[in-house]
Amino acid sequence: AQSVTQLGSHVSVSEGALVLLRCNYSSSVPPYLFWYVQYPNQGLQLLLKYTTGATLVKGINGFEAEFKKSETSFHLTKPSAHMSDAAEYFCAVISYSGGGADGLTFGKGTHLIIQP
């Protein structure tokens, strides 16, 4: 079964500092990986995704993530945090069953706090 683990339910950084949100995956097949952001009282918005090809993936709002197979990781980074980045971030992987690819399996989420 496919799963993702997000390290740290809460991460606090200062405005202008590096943002690093950690995600490790477990998958018996080459994984398709995603990062989503959820702002308060809103639905989820895709930040970026890795399917195949280049392992460094650039997304919206200045975020990027690097797929590292040897470390089974897909950490999300942003060089300089803005106050508007405060939100809940979810790492996800496509789950598979006997019938093929299903929906997304999400991590527990990381709440990003930006300190002024």
Next chain:
Amino acid sequence: DSGVTQTPKHLITATGQRVTLRCSPRSGDLSVYWYQQSLDQGLQFLIQYYNGEERAKGNILERFSAQQFPDLHSELNLSSLELGDSALYFCASSRLADPSDTQYFGPGTRLTVL
């Protein structure tokens, strides 16, 4: 705004009751997913429909059912409601059947079971 609409925004009901949640996908999207977000279980995939047909099933209870209509809108029916069914229910849509295709999420329906 993702282009996915969900109604109602909030729903409060009692245990044992039945409710229907509605989702309209983005224009041109054929695939609809339903997810449940709760404090204890997190975000869980429930079920996927593609062009009117059920395509994939996740952790959906037998008390829950869904369908997708010819106009591609979808409904999630929850019956014999229990306190533990209180959660945020999201619908997402995508153009293709493959879940690797970008899924666009609606704003959710918050269900409270009293």
